[in-house]
Amino acid sequence: MASQGARADPVASREESGESVEGSVAPASAGRVEVGRESGGADAPPSPGGAPVAGLPPEYAQIFQMAFQVQAQAQAQLLAQAHAPAPAPVPAPGPIIPIIDCNYERIRKMGATEFEGTLDPEVVERWWEKVEDVMNLVNCTLENRLKYIVSLFVGNALIWWRSVKRGYELRGITWAEFQREFDDKYRPKMYRDKKRMEFLNLVQGDDQTVAEYELRFAALAKYAPEAIVTPEDRCYRFEQGLRPKIKKGLAVRITNFKTVVESAVRMEEAVIEDRRKWKRRENQHMQ
Structure with a gap:
């Protein structure tokens, strides 16, 4: 019988029911096409969360992931820089002090004269101080001073x-040994002891200004270093040698030597002005 001999086509029956058949394309009613494969469409944009959307090929997904990581690192670095404290200002370089070479010709040009070996300690003292000033100006080290002085x-x-x-x-002789030998010969102990006692007994003369007294004080102070160990000792020793009227005006104890000298000079000027006023009043009274 025709009705019994006829067999239904299984493929056709599945197509009519809408089922997918191997080797065939899903019908348009399914509404889905894989991006980048069959459709050949453009790459999918990244998702708002920072990861590529699903459905991209693995190599594209990796590229998008690396790009988002670089962007995140850059944003974090910019944020850190925005909140970082401002760098401290670089101080301006100080003045450049020229270095003067110490040599035989230069020390003579700067005023170091020959020494013939006089036995007058005052003359020796002045020569030695001048040579020391020159050595300091040319930045001569202690190791080199000996050869240049001799x-x-x-x-x-x-x-x-x-x-x-x-x-x-x-x-070989050291610098300290040379100084001791030189002092023993040209600035003997008797002379140094005399200068030490002169410093310890130093007072401002009646016709001597504070400035003149300060110069003498500075010249003799080196002979009695044990008497002015601290700045306070130096100030006290200076005050004790001032004239009574000037010293009386320095009621407050001063521990800075420059300040005590300036205060004594101002007090001296005040004393002189008071003396002038007294003389003017006396002259007016006599008239």
């Missing part, structure tokens, strides 16, 4: 130096 010796001073040097041939 280069100035002539006559009896050179004879004396050669004799002293022979006693130190085995190990």
Whole structure:
């Protein structure tokens, strides 16, 4: 029978029911096409959360993920810089102090004169102070001062130096030893003791200004370092030598030497002005 011999086509029956068939394309009613594969459409935009949307090929997903990580790091760095404290200002460089070389020709040009070996301690003192000033100006180190100072010796001073040097041939003489030998010869202990006592007994003379007294004080202070160990000691010693009328005006104890000298000068000016006023009143009374 035709009705019994006829068989239904299974593919056609599944197509009529809407089921997918292997090797065939899903009908348009399914409404879904994979992006980037069959459709050939553009890459999907990233999702708002920072990760690529589902459905991209693995290599595109990895690229989008790396891009979002770089962007996140850049934003974090900008945020940190915005909240970072401002860098401290770089101080301006100080003045450049030229370095002057210490050499034989230069120290002579700057005023260091030859030393003949005089036995007058006052003359020796002035020569030594001048040479020390020159050595400081040319930045001469303690190690080099010895050779430059003895280069100035002539006559009896050179004879004396050669004799002293022979006693130190085995190990060489140090700067401190040279100073001691020089002082013993040209600034003997008797002279230094005399200067020390002069400092300890120093007072401002009746016809001496505060400025003149301060100069003498500074010149003799080196002979009695034990008497002015601290700044307070130095100020106290200076005050004690002032004239009574000036010292009386310094009621407050001052511990800065520059300040005590300036205060004494102002007090001296006030005393002089009071004396002038008294003389004017006396002259008016006599008239």
